[in-house]
Amino acid sequence: MRTDHGLQVIRIALIGAGRIGTMHAGHIARRVPAAELAAVVDLRLDVAESVAAKYDAKATAELDDVLKDPEIEAVAITSFADVHSELVVRAAEAGKAVFCEKPASLDLVEMDRAILATRKAGVPFQVGFNRRFAADFAAAHAAVVRGEIGTPQQLRSVTRDPGWPGGLSNSVNIKPWTIFRETLIHDFDTLLWLNPGAEPIEVYTRADALVAPQYKDSGLIDTASVMLSFDNGAIATAEASFSALYGYDVRGEVFGSKGMVTAGRHASSPMLQYGEQGISQQTLRSDEEMFGDAYVAEVSQFADAIRTGSTPPVTGEDARRALRVALAAMKSHEEHRPVQLTEIG
Numbered sequence: 001m002r003t004d005h006g007l008q009v010i011r012i013a014l015i016g017a018g019r020i021g022t023m024h025a026g027h028i029a030r031r032v033p034a035a036e037l038a039a040v041v042d043l044r045l046d047v048a049e050s051v052a053a054k055y056d057a058k059a060t061a062e063l064d065d066v067l068k069d070p071e072i073e074a075v076a077i078t079s080f081a082d083v084h085s086e087l088v089v090r091a092a093e094a095g096k097a098v099f100c101e102k103p104a105s106l107d108l109v110e111m112d113r114a115i116l117a118t119r120k121a122g123v124p125f126q127v128g129f130n131r132r133f134a135a136d137f138a139a140a141h142a143a144v145v146r147g148e149i150g151t152p153q154q155l156r157s158v159t160r161d162p163g164w165p166g167g168l169s170n171s172v173n174i175k176p177w178t179i180f181r182e183t184l185i186h187d188f189d190t191l192l193w194l195n196p197g198a199e200p201i202e203v204y205t206r207a208d209a210l211v212a213p214q215y216k217d218s219g220l221i222d223t224a225s226v227m228l229s230f231d232n233g234a235i236a237t238a239e240a241s242f243s244a245l246y247g248y249d250v251r252g253e254v255f256g257s258k259g260m261v262t263a264g265r266h267a268s269s270p271m272l273q274y275g276e277q278g279i280s281q282q283t284l285r286s287d288e289e290m291f292g293d294a295y296v297a298e299v300s301q302f303a304d305a306i307r308t309g310s311t312p313p314v315t316g317e318d319a320r321r322a323l324r325v326a327l328a329a330m331k332s333h334e335e336h337r338p339v340q341l342t343e344i345g
């Protein structure tokens with residue numbers, strides 16, 4: 001099938017219709033002109049059905065239904081993180097192009113299996129590091145690549161999830177290591193990407209449960225700062241918190257020998273309100289609000305990569321590099337010492 005502009009339409013099946021899957025479903029169906037939401041798969045059929053019904057897509061709880069469908073060219077994996085790598089392998093073996101939300105895997109052995117499976121099958125494999133597609137982060141990266149910041153000396157990446165005055169209401173359900181493998185993984189990718197050509201050599205972590213200390217004994221870590229050293233001399237920090245009362249706070253910064261670039265914004269609109277207490281401004285409250293266009297752009301570029309046969313803009317190898325840093329950061333936290341990346345594999 002072709003769009004009015006003659007573009008080949010990529011038929012995509014969504015696997016995992018939870019919070020972020022529901023968002024991607026809407027983008028694939030409505031905001032990426034040359035993609036179509038062909039099917040929605042979820043372990044819970046009722047969940048798959050309710051998302052599929054909005055876009056006239058097929059719903060199923062059986063992955064094989066979409067893997068065996070020759071009209072479906074690609075999958076978008078948005079299920080729980082611990083099954084991502086297995087789903088990547090199954091989709092690749094069925095010859096489907098793969099978009100997978102981060103983290104593509106929770107360990108390096110499974111990550112390598114997923115990369116190998118996509119390579120063997122010759123299918124595109126893109127991972128959901130959406131920050132790279134945000135206009136400000138992309139412009140910062142381009143300035144670094146053009147050499148305008150000189151040699152990077154200090155880098156910073158921050159992720160603070162929006163919080164509530166009552167603290168983390170669902171802390172008991174947060175799986176151990178989530179802050180490293182699902183949150184800071186974005187920051188590690190950002191730092192590696194903003195320091196092109198450099199390799200991380202050492203990682204040191206300080207982390208705690210400061211937002212919900214009552215869950216610390218059950219393994220919750222809700223606050224973490226990680227310091228990274230690179231082989232080009234640059235020193236970087238990645239910071240994450242599960243609760244910022246003022247909203248969703250994501251920022252990046254590269255400071256170098258010729259200047260600095262910063263990316264990230266807080267305000268949801270330029271409107272300022274002036275009153276007795278002073279001046280106030282509304283802030284962004286969610287990832288979907290801050291990165292809406294970036295989420296659309298990543299899927300759009302995934303479809304382009306399939307159509308043109310080019311390498312996707314974020315690869316399985318990129319996901320492996322970020323995962324390696326996350327694993328080093330976890331080891332550093334456990335062993336209370338700096339960890340060399342060579343210890344990780």
Ligand SMILES: NC(=O)c1ccc[n+]([C@@H]2O[C@H](COP(=O)([O-])OP(=O)(O)OC[C@H]3O[C@@H](n4cnc5c(N)ncnc54)[C@H](O)[C@@H]3O)[C@@H](O)[C@H]2O)c1
Nearest residue numbers: 016017018019020021042043078079080081101102103182
């Ligand atoms: N890039 C981003 O900014 C971003 C933001 C949020 C979440 N994520 C990632 O997306 C993934 C999903 O997060 P979420 O918050 O939407 O989770 P969620 O718990 O809301 O939804 C996951 C869904 O996947 C389904 N599922 C699980 N295993 C499945 C399987 N084997 N087959 C089919 N369906 C399956 C579940 O039934 C559930 O409906 C996580 O890896 C998370 O880290 C990325």
